[in-house]
Amino acid sequence: MIEFKEAAVVAPDTGVPILHPTTLTLDEPRITIIGANGSGKSTLARLINGLALPVSGSVHVDGLDTRKHGALVRRKVGFLFTDPSAQLIMPTALEDVMLSLRRVIRSKNERVKAAMAALEDIGLGDKGDVSVNALSGGQRQLLALAGVLTATPLVVVADEPTTLLDLRWKAHVGALLQALPIQLIEVTHDLEAATKAQRTLVIDEGSVVFDGDPSDAVAHYRNLMFRKTREPNA
Ligand SMILES: Nc1ncnc2c1ncn2[C@@H]1O[C@H](COP(=O)(O)OP(=O)(O)OP(=O)(O)O)[C@@H](O)[C@H]1O
Secondary structure: OEEEEEEEEEEEOOOEEEEEEEEEEEEEEEEOOOOOOOHHHHHHHHHHHOOOOOOOEEEOOOOOOOOHHHHHHHHEEHHHHHHHHHHHOOOOOHHHHHHHHHOOOOOOHHHHHHEHHHHHHEHOOOOOOOOOHHHHHHHHHHHHHHHHHHHOEEEEEOOOOOOOHHHHHHHHHHHHHOOOOOEEEEOOOOHHHHHHOOEEEEEEEEEEEEEEEEEHHHHHHHHHHHHHHOOOOO
16 A cells, blocks of 8 residues: 655755645555656655655555665565666666565575576576676666566556567566556656556656546546647636
């Protein structure tokens, strides 16, 4: 259970509001977040695992305050970035997954076995010794997901996880994410993908302006964008 209580974020240098005080309970298995560029989607997503902290109000995950228990929260909430390079830091695929397992499995041999199994599960069983830089963008996103899943999170927050992928990889990674047996909260500009959820939030200028049925949310967002295009100062 993820709970926002009047959680607000401001730009550190200027104090300009990025997310206005927001109160939400997020407990549906599939939630999508849509909105214009710069509207505050990533900021909201980052609040969930403590990558961003509220300047006022609070965010709790499973009862843990993200401000006080960041490390514990991050074990419960896996985060998938748009660009997997942001989270792949080891030279090879196997080493990268092993790094994600370092706190979970002490024995190196066991860690190798578990990392190999994780790579097999995600379809990268033959890539263990391959340099991360030699993987395709789609393979890198799979590897990032494998790393996230090894920590057995309760929730995966994915910030535009398929934006950089071609159609084939987008479908593949999208299907894998949909099949996860845990809660998935996905920020997306793909309005078709956005409807594959129980609930969709529309963010505009740092506020949740719609929260509900995904198809209604997409219609709301289209109207909003149409109005802004016609009346740029609205
Ligand atoms: N650390 C920061 N300092 C100053 N401004 C910031 C900071 N982080 C985000 N912003 C600003 O806050 C606003 C919201 O950013 P955010 O990344 O949450 O938007 P977004 O909806 O995810 O955008 P996009 O769809 O383009 O990824 C933007 O105007 C951004 O420039």
